Amino acid sequence: MAQLSHSQAREWIEQASDGLLEASEQRALEGHLKTCAECRAFAAELAGLEGALAAAMKAEWPQKGLTKASESELIKNVQSGFQPGGFSFPFGGLGILLILILLVLGLFGASQLFPGGAKAEPTATDTPTATSTATSTLVPAVIPSETVAVQILTAIPLQNANCREGNGSVFEIADTLFAGEEYSPIGRGFDNLWVLFEGPSFQTNCWVFLENLTLLINDDPVQIEQVSETLLPFVNYPPTPTPSPTLTFTPEPSETIAPSLPECNDGVDNDNDKYTDLRDPQCRNAQDDDELNR
Amino acid sequence: MDKDQLAKCRSGDPKAIEDLVHEHQARIFRLCLSILDDAADAEDATQESFIAALKALKNYRGDSAFHTWLFSIAINTSRHYLRQRKRRTVLTNTLADPSISHGTGKQNPEREFMETEKSQALLQAINNLDEKHRLPIILRYYHDLSTQEIAETLGVNVGTIHSRLSIARERLGGDLKRTQGINRTT
Numbered sequence: 403m404a405q406l407s408h409s410q411a412r413e414w415i416e417q418a419s420d421g422l423l424e425a426s427e428q429r430a431l432e433g434h435l436k437t438c439a440e441c442r443a444f445a446a447e448l449a450g451l452e453g454a455l456a457a458a459m460k461a462e463w464p465q466k467g468l469t470k471a472s473e474s475e476l477i478k479n480v481q482s483g484f485q486p487g488g489f490s491f492p493f494g495g496l497g498i499l500l501i502l503i504l505l506v507l508g509l510f511g512a513s514q515l516f517p518g519g520a521k522a523e524p525t526a527t528d529t530p531t532a533t534s535t536a537t538s539t540l541v542p543a544v545i546p547s548e549t550v551a552v553q554i555l556t557a558i559p560l561q562n563a564n565c566r567e568g569n570g571s572v573f574e575i576a577d578t579l580f581a582g583e584e585y586s587p588i589g590r591g592f593d594n595l596w597v598l599f600e601g602p603s604f605q606t607n608c609w610v611f612l613e614n615l616t617l618l619i620n621d622d623p624v625q626i627e628q629v630s631e632t633l634l635p636f637v638n639y640p641p642t643p644t645p646s647p648t649l650t651f652t653p654e655p656s657e658t659i660a661p662s663l664p665e666c667n668d669g670v671d672n673d674n675d676k677y678t679d680l681r682d683p684q685c686r687n688a689q690d691d692d693e694l695n696r
Numbered sequence: 697m698d699k700d701q702l703a704k705c706r707s708g709d710p711k712a713i714e715d716l717v718h719e720h721q722a723r724i725f726r727l728c729l730s731i732l733d734d735a736a737d738a739e740d741a742t743q744e745s746f747i748a749a750l751k752a753l754k755n756y757r758g759d760s761a762f763h764t765w766l767f768s769i770a771i772n773t774s775r776h777y778l779r780q781r782k783r784r785t786v787l788t789n790t791l792a793d794p795s796i797s798h799g800t801g802k803q804n805p806e807r808e809f810m811e812t813e814k815s816q817a818l819l820q821a822i823n824n825l826d827e828k829h830r831l832p833i834i835l836r837y838y839h840d841l842s843t844q845e846i847a848e849t850l851g852v853n854v855g856t857i858h859s860r861l862s863i864a865r866e867r868l869g870g871d872l873k874r875t876q877g878i879n880r881t882t
Contacts, residue, residue, distance in 0.1 A: 467722025
């Protein structure tokens with residue numbers, strides 16, 4: 403086997419520490435360490451740092467949970483704070499949209515059947531109770547069943563996907579869509595690159611990059627360009643946030659801490675694909691903070 | 697937690713919810729505490745995390761381990777808290793209190809002082825990391841999650857987590873050396 407360089411050995415030492423080294427690489431590394439005092443020192447330093455990190459944090463935040471009293475209160479609050487079984491529209495926001503479309507079409511049908519309009523009963527301003535009978539009988543007459551191929555649009559993340567407050571990694575993560583689960587998108591950006599959802603955990607709207615999703619209409623995969631605007635309307639992206647300093651700690655002048663640069667502008671091949679920064683096709687722009695996921 | 701138990705939780709069964717909270721509260725509370733560094737905020741975030749998880753349970757299909765899924769929700773909840781606070785808490789506030797000892801007790805006082813100084817410097821350095829580097833460090837060395845589990849929890853690739861851990865360790869090691877160098881010269 404070829405000799406390991408020091409830099410390769412150091413990378414492998416870190417990979418071994420993160421549990422990512424193959425068995426054959428592990429053996430080659432062990433062989434190198436037997437003969438390289440410099441790399442042994444690096445490994446010892448890393449082990450020391452890891453031990454110190456674990457010790458510092460475990461001393462700061464003890465390894466115990468809530469007290470019995472706090473746990474009882476927590477259980478009570480969680481039980482009362484969670485109200486299951488409330489009525490929810492099928493397919494979330496899309497269900498609401500479909501019902502609204504049917505109602506509008508129903509009213510349109512009513513106006514076609516009762517051109518007098520004013521004499522038609524019930525009128526468009528009637529309460530849902532008043533219109534329910536008319537709507538249920540009129541809709542089938544206006545929209546023959548064979549033309550109402552109801553389309554259900556869903557999205558399934560290919561991996562756990564960050565749902566952000568806007569279209570880019572400069573925006574905060576607002577929620578997470580989980581791999582393999584089905585979600586109802588509610589909009590898309592003008593460039594068809596980001597899809598808008600109501601976040602499943604916090605019910606706030608957030609954006610997921612399209613490449614992390616499979617879109618389906620009635621369970622058949624589709625390209626976003628094939629999805630009609632009625633099913634997935636275009637929504638304006640939020641304005642890009644102006645970066646603000648995140649550190650409150652002001653170090654001594656002699657301890658200046660380098661600001662964290664976005665991964666696509668830090669001069670490092672962060673995902674080890676041999677492409678650095680904007681040469682990496684996964685980088686959207688210099689503000690992009692992830693060379694792997696867009 | 698098996699599927700039946702989760703189904704009962706979804707339907708609001710109080711006993712199932714109690715069991716779920718009891719089983720996971722310690723880890724979730726510690727996770728929120730390690731991100732927020734404030735016990736009261738961490739308790740609130742723990743509660744919100746469980747309620748958010750119960751609401752989102754209808755979307756959980758078991759593709760990832762339940763505790764990983766729950767961790768993701770707790771992390772997002774804590775992020776919401778951080779954003780609401782609009783500030784970053786300095787982790788070493790409590791360490792500044794001389795009445796609180798973080799040593800193991802029976803050491804040589806000088807060595808104990810040095811160890812406490814080192815811990816303090818490390819916690820300060822961790823606090824100085826930006827979120828994308830700080831979270832993997834906390835999950836790895838405080839919560840003992842594997843790289844794979846961190847990747848699943850944060851929704852990013854394993855290689856990205858390794859890269860972030862590596863960069864964070866380099867910065868922390870550098871900060872620590874600088875601090876120790878400053879201490880030695882003072």
